[in-house]
Amino acid sequence: MFKQSSSYTLASSLLSVILAGGTWKFATFLTELKNTRFLLRPIRSVLSDFGPPLAIFIMSFASHLLFPSISLPKLSVPSTLTTTSGRSWQVPLLSIPPWAIAASAIPAALLTLLVFLDQNITTRLVNNPKNHLTKGDGYHLDLVVLGVLMAICSCFGLPWMFASTIPSLSHVRSLATTSKSTHISGDIAEAPEECVIGVRENRLTGILIHVCVGVSLSLLSVLRLVPMPVIDGIFLYMGVTSLAGNQFVERLQLWFCDPEMYPRHDFIRTVPKAILHSFTALQLACVTALWALKHSPYGMTFPLLILALMPVRKYVAGSFVEPSYLHIMDAH
DSSP, rough: OOOTTOOOOHHHHHHHHHHHHHHHHHHHHHHGGGGGSOOHHHHHOOOOOHHHHHHHHHHHHHHHOOTOOOOOOOOOOOOSSSSSSSSSSSOGGGGGHHHHHHTTTTHHHHHHHHHHHHHHHHHHHHGGGGGGOOOOHHHHHHHHHHHHHHHHHHHHHHHOOOHHHHHHHHHHHEEEEEEEEEEETEEOOOEEEEEEEEEOOOHHHHHHHHHHHHHHGGGGHHHHHHHHHHHHHHHHHHHHHTTTHHHHHHHHHHHTTTGGGOOOOOOHHOHHHHHHHHHHHHHHHHHHHHHHHHHHTTTHHHHHHHHHHHHHIIIIIITTOOOHHHHHHHHO
């Protein structure tokens, strides 16, 4: 987390852990406040909707107010709006040698594969039947718009944009109306399960999010005051909250649970436990292989492994899991 610097001490490390963990827990507490009986409903709703930014503000303010003498890495932002290297905004594409243009087709193919899969996987997760979306999907239209935007960004050397899984799921979750239900099995009450009743589908929030991103350029001096541990805590919050309702995570948890106290999901009651756990083990092996390849010297080729997941599912998983069971697990 820290660069080599004499200004960072053991106290800096300890405070970083406290700020990151505190930001995560505080953002989680505020977000879940709407499901409690504290305060009035309008106040709970506002605090829940603005939980993460409130957590950033409060924890950043607390670090400056209570620990002014402890050095922490701050959010690094430029002082002016310019390119990173100082080059001109438009990329001189015609100055690239012909052999470089031809050679770029190889990484371009890998990138195309990655963008296609990442975009569609994220869209598929967002359109999960459990979210009860009513306005339908637009897989093909999304890819057309994405291709146009990437072409424009390439001409100016700007970062490419495509659906990011965790922010997309967090966006849907922030617009969702949820309720918690508890199933009672015998004399034992299961842990409350949060269910999505509906999602307030609109285009306004997406537009306003990106407008706010643009407006943040006028707040660079303020953003420099935000400690990096606070940002890490928000990333942790986004990652943890996106795991809610993830069937793979739920099935991993079953390995450590009493079989008599399994949740009452359809895929748990219908799919035999041996097949369920074997399929989970196969998925865990794929995730481990993907992580290992991503952090190896050959990490650039990891989109090929993502592509290989399709035949793994069809032929490897299909060799011991009946199609009807796969359909049940997919529908969850």
